[in-house]
Amino acid sequence: MINKISASVHEAVSVIHDGATVLISGFGEAGSPIELIHALIDHGASDLTVVSNNTGSGHVGLAALIAHRRVRKMICSFPRTSNSFVFPELYRKGEIELELVPQGTLAERIRSGGAGIPAFYTPASVDTPLAEGKEHREFDGKKYVLEHAIRADFALVKCRTADRYGNLLYNKTARNFGPVMCTAANTTIVQAAHIAQPGEMDPEHVVTPGIFVQHVVHIPEPAHESVLIAENKKYPW
Amino acid sequence: MINKISASVHEAVSVIHDGATVLISGFGEAGSPIELIHALIDHGASDLTVVSNNTGSGHVGLAALIAHRRVRKMICSFPRTSNSFVFPELYRKGEIELELVPQGTLAERIRSGGAGIPAFYTPASVDTPLAEGKEHREFDGKKYVLEHAIRADFALVKCRTADRYGNLLYNKTARNFGPVMCTAANTTIVQAAHIAQPGEMDPEHVVTPGIFVQHVVHIPEPAHESVLIAENKKYPW
Amino acid sequence: MVKDTEKTVTGWSVQQMAQKVAADIEDGSYVNLGIGIPELVAGYVPEGREVIYHTENGLLGMGPEPSQDEEDPELINAGKKFVTAIPGASYFHHADSFTMIRGGHIDVCVLGALQVSQKGDLANWSTGDEKAIPAVGGAMDLVAGVKTIVVITQHNTKTGEPKIVKECSYPLTGKQVVNRIYTNLAIMEVTPEGLVVKETAPGVDMELLDQRTEAALIDGR
Amino acid sequence: MVKDTEKTVTGWSVQQMAQKVAADIEDGSYVNLGIGIPELVAGYVPEGREVIYHTENGLLGMGPEPSQDEEDPELINAGKKFVTAIPGASYFHHADSFTMIRGGHIDVCVLGALQVSQKGDLANWSTGDEKAIPAVGGAMDLVAGVKTIVVITQHNTKTGEPKIVKECSYPLTGKQVVNRIYTNLAIMEVTPEGLVVKETAPGVDMELLDQRTEAALIDGR
Numbered sequence: 001m002i003n004k005i006s007a008s009v010h011e012a013v014s015v016i017h018d019g020a021t022v023l024i025s026g027f028g029e030a031g032s033p034i035e036l037i038h039a040l041i042d043h044g045a046s047d048l049t050v051v052s053n054n055t056g057s058g059h060v061g062l063a064a065l066i067a068h069r070r071v072r073k074m075i076c077s078f079p080r081t082s083n084s085f086v087f088p089e090l091y092r093k094g095e096i097e098l099e100l101v102p103q104g105t106l107a108e109r110i111r112s113g114g115a116g117i118p119a120f121y122t123p124a125s126v127d128t129p130l131a132e133g134k135e136h137r138e139f140d141g142k143k144y145v146l147e148h149a150i151r152a153d154f155a156l157v158k159c160r161t162a163d164r165y166g167n168l169l170y171n172k173t174a175r176n177f178g179p180v181m182c183t184a185a186n187t188t189i190v191q192a193a194h195i196a197q198p199g200e201m202d203p204e205h206v207v208t209p210g211i212f213v214q215h216v217v218h219i220p221e222p223a224h225e226s227v228l229i230a231e232n233k234k235y236p237w
Numbered sequence: 238m239i240n241k242i243s244a245s246v247h248e249a250v251s252v253i254h255d256g257a258t259v260l261i262s263g264f265g266e267a268g269s270p271i272e273l274i275h276a277l278i279d280h281g282a283s284d285l286t287v288v289s290n291n292t293g294s295g296h297v298g299l300a301a302l303i304a305h306r307r308v309r310k311m312i313c314s315f316p317r318t319s320n321s322f323v324f325p326e327l328y329r330k331g332e333i334e335l336e337l338v339p340q341g342t343l344a345e346r347i348r349s350g351g352a353g354i355p356a357f358y359t360p361a362s363v364d365t366p367l368a369e370g371k372e373h374r375e376f377d378g379k380k381y382v383l384e385h386a387i388r389a390d391f392a393l394v395k396c397r398t399a400d401r402y403g404n405l406l407y408n409k410t411a412r413n414f415g416p417v418m419c420t421a422a423n424t425t426i427v428q429a430a431h432i433a434q435p436g437e438m439d440p441e442h443v444v445t446p447g448i449f450v451q452h453v454v455h456i457p458e459p460a461h462e463s464v465l466i467a468e469n470k471k472y473p474w
Numbered sequence: 475m476v477k478d479t480e481k482t483v484t485g486w487s488v489q490q491m492a493q494k495v496a497a498d499i500e501d502g503s504y505v506n507l508g509i510g511i512p513e514l515v516a517g518y519v520p521e522g523r524e525v526i527y528h529t530e531n532g533l534l535g536m537g538p539e540p541s542q543d544e545e546d547p548e549l550i551n552a553g554k555k556f557v558t559a560i561p562g563a564s565y566f567h568h569a570d571s572f573t574m575i576r577g578g579h580i581d582v583c584v585l586g587a588l589q590v591s592q593k594g595d596l597a598n599w600s601t602g603d604e605k606a607i608p609a610v611g612g613a614m615d616l617v618a619g620v621k622t623i624v625v626i627t628q629h630n631t632k633t634g635e636p637k638i639v640k641e642c643s644y645p646l647t648g649k650q651v652v653n654r655i656y657t658n659l660a661i662m663e664v665t666p667e668g669l670v671v672k673e674t675a676p677g678v679d680m681e682l683l684d685q686r687t688e689a690a691l692i693d694g695r
Numbered sequence: 696m697v698k699d700t701e702k703t704v705t706g707w708s709v710q711q712m713a714q715k716v717a718a719d720i721e722d723g724s725y726v727n728l729g730i731g732i733p734e735l736v737a738g739y740v741p742e743g744r745e746v747i748y749h750t751e752n753g754l755l756g757m758g759p760e761p762s763q764d765e766e767d768p769e770l771i772n773a774g775k776k777f778v779t780a781i782p783g784a785s786y787f788h789h790a791d792s793f794t795m796i797r798g799g800h801i802d803v804c805v806l807g808a809l810q811v812s813q814k815g816d817l818a819n820w821s822t823g824d825e826k827a828i829p830a831v832g833g834a835m836d837l838v839a840g841v842k843t844i845v846v847i848t849q850h851n852t853k854t855g856e857p858k859i860v861k862e863c864s865y866p867l868t869g870k871q872v873v874n875r876i877y878t879n880l881a882i883m884e885v886t887p888e889g890l891v892v893k894e895t896a897p898g899v900d901m902e903l904l905d906q907r908t909e910a911a912l913i914d915g916r
């Protein structure tokens with residue numbers, strides 16, 4: 001019987017090795033797999049390359065992972081937000097690398113990684129510093145830049161509901177990067193607030209088919225990053 | 238008020254001009270917009286380039302469109318099936334052009350057309366006759382071929398349910414090429430068996446967001462191609 | 475030789491600018507609003523028009539701000555503010571969201587600017603300051619893909635520097651991408667002939683506008 | 696100098712071949728079955744194993760054939776036959792379906808063949824006949840993307856020609872893509888050293904196999 005549900009969050013992330021590339025879902029706090037990230041901090045893997053739209057807020061979640069100096073390099077589109085202090089400070093000191101990628105290019109590079117497309121052309125960033133040094137090409141008289149797929153060792157993704165096959169449903173705009181990230185990692189680890197029985201999800205509604213998911217962890221009441229920040233929490237507590 | 242619902246199937250297809258490129262959804266009969274195709278035959282546009290996975294069966298739907306000599310060129314992955322006679326006969330006589338494309342490459346070329354990606358690399362068809370004369374390139378020691386996006390003037394798509402915004406739900410494996418084709422045409426015309434009120438569809442379940450659809454036609458009981466063929470029907474009746 | 479009037483004329487308020495932008499958005503348009511002043515535009519859609527808002531983090535059919543007890547940290551816009559979803563909305567993932575943007579499906583994008591050039595070049599993501607944390611978000615995809623790019627901005631910086639310039643000195647977001655510019659002083663259109671002034675705010679004439687603008691302007695009022 | 700036994704030995708039935716293939720598919724595998732003989736494999740999954748079937752027209756979790764009154768023309772497989780969906784299934788569009796294929800997410804694909812070469816080249820879509828209507832479907836994507844490509848085929852054509860050859864004479868579906876070959880006479884594995892015979896059908900020895908095969912064979916039984 002296929003059963004992708006892990007016994008614990010710590011077991012689920014225990015496979016993550018030093019030097020790994022890790023995709024982390026979320027747009028701001030929406031969709032950020034905060035319990036998986038905290039378990040990753042406990043687990044201790046370091047020298048990570050993290051691909052995520054932002055760099056986390058306050059001293060919890062992704063910001064805490066960075067604060068613990070586990071991240072060598074961030075690949076993201078928007079590394080600063082109102083409550084992000086950790087990344088900016090390390091970046092200014094030259095102690096963390098940054099690859100800045102336009103948001104749509106980031107999403108498409110990840111999708112391509114999952115879809116076996118090694119590279120594609122996009123008009124985004126042409127004639128800007130972000131396209132400098134990259135290969136350009138004209139199609140129908142318009143300029144495009146070649147962008148390469150992102151594939152990762154692991155993906156950490158938050159969703160609303162999962163079943164033992166790894167089929168996933170998301171919640172509103174917390175869906176964001178989750179579905180494409182699930183496809184682009186060798187091992188995708190998902191935290192789900194609800195566990196459904198197979199067949200409970202209408203096959204018309206499944207957003208991420210189980211084939212893209214390797215491990216599911218049941219986190220019934222995931223924390224809200226903004227609430228933790230308002231409470232001045234710092235991980236580990 | 239946005240209302241994309243057309244008064245009639247004939248009004249909906251009346252915009253299609255001679256020489257147009259038309260995407261037609263469906264995998265075999267599943268998802269084939271047979272009423273839209275019949276209206277297109279009545280409308281009379283010719284010299285069409287049609288992009289569809291197959292070439293139709295019997296003497297109805299896409300096969301009838303081809304039989305009426307409205308199609309100059311087919312772009313498809315599998316132009317013959319058990320009941321397809323029309324295309325094979327014209328093809329053997331050299332009276333219709335064929336661009337044969339691997340099925341996954343066809344889907345990805347259409348998706349790219351809809352996504353503003355002019356070209357991408359794929360491993361499919363490398364070292365086969367279908368890649369001959371195309372640009373090849375190595376990424377990480379593996380060979381890939383460059384494929385170009387397909388964009389069309391029109392898309393004819395069948396779905397189960399639509400609302401006035403053009404949001405769509407599909408039915409089972411009749412979904413197939415519909416969602417990507419909706420994105421890749423200047424004008425997407427959809428036939429829907431049911432019309433829903435805005436908000437009736439759960440926003441989590443919408444498969445094609447309305448932005449990709451221009452016209453919706455209500456066809457309450459669409460014909461089944463296989464039933465028509467079993468009855469030896471020929472369009473126009 | 476700065477006249478008194480030049481110093482005191484402030485032109486339109488940001489609300490009035492937003493109203494001008496909204497008036498020029500056609501019924502049935504799909505619109506993406508940038509963070510900040512562009513968000514005001516949603517409040518001024520004229521009676522009888524229906525406009526659908528897209529937010530690049532995965533929602534088409536974004537509705538107004540929720541009441542405080544309806545706030546949902548998993549229903550936010552690209553500026554990470556709480557929003558709602560209208561009946562007829564849909565959620566989707568980021569690659570699909572940027573299919574809408576890059577694929578030319580969004581009709582209008584309203585963005586803020588650091589600088590706009592007379593050729594329509596836009597700089598709105600970085601001042602090039604070495605110490606700043608560079609952050610681009612979806613701006614480069616938006617200007618590359620959306621059919622009409624509208625800039626809404628103060629005509630000058632707080633220190634009086636021109637923002638409508640001959641050439642942008644800041645790093646570009648995109649080259650020749652802006653179609654129309656709405657400032658507190660004027661509405662301008664980028665044309666092959668140059669930057670054409672379509673309307674000026676009360677108390678603003680071409681002389682004053684030229685003094686506040688580095689770009690060459692064509693009077694098209 | 697053809698011996699009597701060579702003419703009469705037919706080896707395994709297609710059902711037995713399908714059973715051999717099924718026995719070698721691991722528990723929990725995601726499997727795509729080609730049209731025809733490959734479809735038989737689904738009937739022989741050993742007790743206690745759960746295998747998920749993918750059909751490239753947009754279904755993961757394909758179940759067995761429906762009863763006649765459950766047949767739904769909008770629920771079909773890649774061979775356009777009526778199928779069912781298991782609890783835990785999902786529907787998706789073609790680009791997502793080929794993300795599964797091209798992206799390396801499918802574990803095993805079982806395909807028929809016109810010819811397989813000793814290096815694992817596969818020809819299964821065209822005999823190159825000028826009058827034939829060329830049709831490729833998803834075969835080229837499958838062989839390019841799926842982790843393990845298994846061929847199930849009669850060892851020889853109806854007229855006795857070898858199908859396991861040194862070099863394919865028919866147009867290729869893919870080069871060096873096949874991992875294992877199951878015929879009525881033997882199970883063979885494509886290795887860097889060459890084509891290794893892992894098992895032979897009752898009454899089949901290497902001498903008979905060599906006579907029925909154009910490719911060079913290594914006895915690895």
